[in-house]
Amino acid sequence: MTTVFVTVGTTRFDELIETVTSQEAVQALLARGYKHLVLQVGRGSVLPGQDSCPGMTVHSFRFKDSIAEDIQGADLVIGHAGAGSCLEALGAGQPLLVVVNDRLMDNHQLELARRLHADSHLLYCTCSTLTQTLKTMDLSALKPFSQGRPENFATFLDRAESVFPGDLDGRQVASQCGTCSGHWRVGQLNRCLSTGLVPPLWSASWQTL
Amino acid sequence: MAVFLGVLSGLCLVVALLVVRLFVVLRSGPQSRPGEKGSVSVLAVVGSGGHTTEMLRLMESLSSSYSPRHYVIADTDHMSEDKIRTLEAAKNTLDLQQKFTIHRIPRSREVRQAWSSSVLTTANALLYSVPLVFRLRPDMVLCNGPGTCVPLCVAGLLLGLLGLKKVLIVYVESICRVETLSLSGKILYHLSDYFFVQWSTLKDKYPRSIYVGRIKNPPRLQTPVLG
Numbered sequence: 001m002t003t004v005f006v007t008v009g010t011t012r013f014d015e016l017i018e019t020v021t022s023q024e025a026v027q028a029l030l031a032r033g034y035k036h037l038v039l040q041v042g043r044g045s046v047l048p049g050q051d052s053c054p055g056m057t058v059h060s061f062r063f064k065d066s067i068a069e070d071i072q073g074a075d076l077v078i079g080h081a082g083a084g085s086c087l088e089a090l091g092a093g094q095p096l097l098v099v100v101n102d103r104l105m106d107n108h109q110l111e112l113a114r115r116l117h118a119d120s121h122l123l124y125c126t127c128s129t130l131t132q133t134l135k136t137m138d139l140s141a142l143k144p145f146s147q148g149r150p151e152n153f154a155t156f157l158d159r160a161e162s163v164f165p166g167d168l169d170g171r172q173v174a175s176q177c178g179t180c181s182g183h184w185r186v187g188q189l190n191r192c193l194s195t196g197l198v199p200p201l202w203s204a205s206w207q208t209l
Numbered sequence: 210m211a212v213f214l215g216v217l218s219g220l221c222l223v224v225a226l227l228v229v230r231l232f233v234v235l236r237s238g239p240q241s242r243p244g245e246k247g248s249v250s251v252l253a254v255v256g257s258g259g260h261t262t263e264m265l266r267l268m269e270s271l272s273s274s275y276s277p278r279h280y281v282i283a284d285t286d287h288m289s290e291d292k293i294r295t296l297e298a299a300k301n302t303l304d305l306q307q308k309f310t311i312h313r314i315p316r317s318r319e320v321r322q323a324w325s326s327s328v329l330t331t332a333n334a335l336l337y338s339v340p341l342v343f344r345l346r347p348d349m350v351l352c353n354g355p356g357t358c359v360p361l362c363v364a365g366l367l368l369g370l371l372g373l374k375k376v377l378i379v380y381v382e383s384i385c386r387v388e389t390l391s392l393s394g395k396i397l398y399h400l401s402d403y404f405f406v407q408w409s410t411l412k413d414k415y416p417r418s419i420y421v422g423r424i425k426n427p428p429r430l431q432t433p434v435l436g
Contacts, residue, residue, distance in 0.1 A: 083385040084259050087425070111387040115408065148423035150270035153381065153405060156421055158272065160403065161249060161349075161377070 003036040005074035009082040012044035019127045026053045028134035081113040090145035096122040121145045234369040252279045252347035256355025261289045277308035283316035317356035335360040349377040354391045381405040384425040
């Protein structure tokens with residue numbers, strides 16, 4: 001598939017839609033082998049028609065319940081700097097080019113896009129540099145974005161609050177301290193019975209039997 | 210005049226006592242671990258949009274020991290309730306006795322609302338939050354940044370201040386915050402028991418915070434892109 005998916009999120013970004021459908025940008029995309037352009041334009045006033053870009057098939061829409069399929073089906077995602085769009089595209093493992101709307105006041109949303117760019121997870125440009133970026137970008141230099149691990153949060157809380165996933169029915173749960181293999185049980189202080197030491201809350205040495 | 214001075218000094222004394230009590234409650238930390246009684250009831254503050262997605266991800270990761278779960282959403286939020294019900298239905302296929310409830314309170318502050326009116330709307334939200342928290346008596350309040358969470362956390366602290374119940378305040382800053390804390394984060398940084406950040410840059414700036422890596426997963430649930 002040789003599809004480019006452009007998304008502006010829940011608001012609007014007319015300048016991006018106009019720039020990406022301009023002759024120069026379309027030429028740059030065609031030169032790279034892209035043949036299909038799908039545009040999610042949100043509340044924008046520009047809704048390009050099917051024949052607006054010669055050489056390229058164009059499909060535009062405003063909103064959908066979920067853009068997961070469009071992201072999945074694309075070979076390149078061009079998006080605004082919204083956190084949701086960025087994370088969804090990166091989570092799907094797609095190359096992402098973020099276009100910053102430099103007409104908006106600097107807001108905290110850019111923090112995430114800037115950091116992800118600094119860590120080489122996405123490319124970054126403005127509308128005025130979009131065409132140039134499309135010509136010169138190297139998508140192979142992008143690094144995959146690793147998944148978040150909410151279980152880290154859950155485990156930390158469990159340890160800190162003496163919550164044991166197995167004890168909802170009142171069963172005794174024994175845990176083993178990985179440092180010295182001493183045992184402690186529910187209801188006791190969070191310490192190894194042998195050494196009396198308290199391991200750090202976030203520690204790989206805690207194991208549940 | 211003397212009466213006035215007497216009343217004034219009496220008031221100052223009460224305020225001073227409350228401040229001391231607040232410090233005691235905050236610094237005492239979680240001494241009696243709620244988990245030791247078997248289950249931890251959670252009050253989850255659900256903002257809208259991305260806040261909802263992140264909060265539901267956190268709630269999904271918690272085991273069945275965290276029950277009952279009370280979700281509090283802003284009255285102008287129309288989308289979060291469905292997502293909550295979907296999540297709870299999925300959890301319930303594994304556990305039979307899961308209890309959850311959904312409550313609504315007035316929104317503290319709309320996006321970009323002016324400061325002067327924000328104080329009023331937050332005070333209004335507090336009037337709803339206090340009776341709600343006093344009725345539910347959760348072991349823990351879990352929040353991740355929307356303005357809605359501040360009055361609820363304050364209500365939780367009030368329960369502790371009055372010696373009625375120690376309520377844990379757990380705050381998870383959004384993954385969007387890499388360099389700076391949100392306003393709610395700045396307010397709750399010193400008031401929370403556990404303050405999680407998802408980037409090491411924030412851990413450096415805010416040493417009291419906890420960094421266990423990224424917590425937010427890219428969304429697996431449907432992500433509505435509706436205006």
